[in-house]
Amino acid sequence: MQDPIISTWGAQDRFQAHCIVKIDVANPIDYVARTVLKTSGHFNGKKVESVSWDGGLLAQELNNDSALNDLIAKQSIKDATIFVDPSNNGVRIYSKWKNSFEFNLTKDMYAIYDKIAGHVKKIYALHQSSAR
Numbered sequence: 001m002q003d004p005i006i007s008t009w010g011a012q013d014r015f016q017a018h019c020i021v022k023i024d025v026a027n028p029i030d031y032v033a034r035t036v037l038k039t040s041g042h043f044n045g046k047k048v049e050s051v052s053w054d055g056g057l058l059a060q061e062l063n064n065d066s067a068l069n070d071l072i073a074k075q076s077i078k079d080a081t082i083f084v085d086p087s088n089n090g091v092r093i094y095s096k097w098k099n100s101f102e103f104n105l106t107k108d109m110y111a112i113y114d115k116i117a118g119h120v121k122k123i124y125a126l127h128q129s130s131a132r
Helices: 057-063 066-073 107-131
Strands: 018-021 033-040 047-055 082-087 090-095
Touching (some): 033 057, 047 066, 057 066, 057 107, 066 107, 090 107
Antiparallel strands (some): 018 090, 033 047, 033 082, 082 090
């Protein structure tokens, strides 16, 4: 017989670091991007070989930045899986969920988020100049 008292899981031990670029997103599809990883190895020995981006105009711009993609390829699978999503008042840059023991923001990850934010601002500036 099933327990009549439903117990919830409660607060989960999962965290994400979000970098938010505050801009007015006029065309959201241009700011969508996510990494596509080419990997080698299996299980715990799995390594990132190369990185490409899938998405809109931002993804095209990020694919052209080989220094950024080389830096991402040096990260773990969880850190190298990066998502860029537009929202109502900006663009979010984030990676996969981590537990409290794994969660940290290294200098390399900060540099990666900073470079992606720079590309977001570059595309925003292009939209602003073409709108005039």
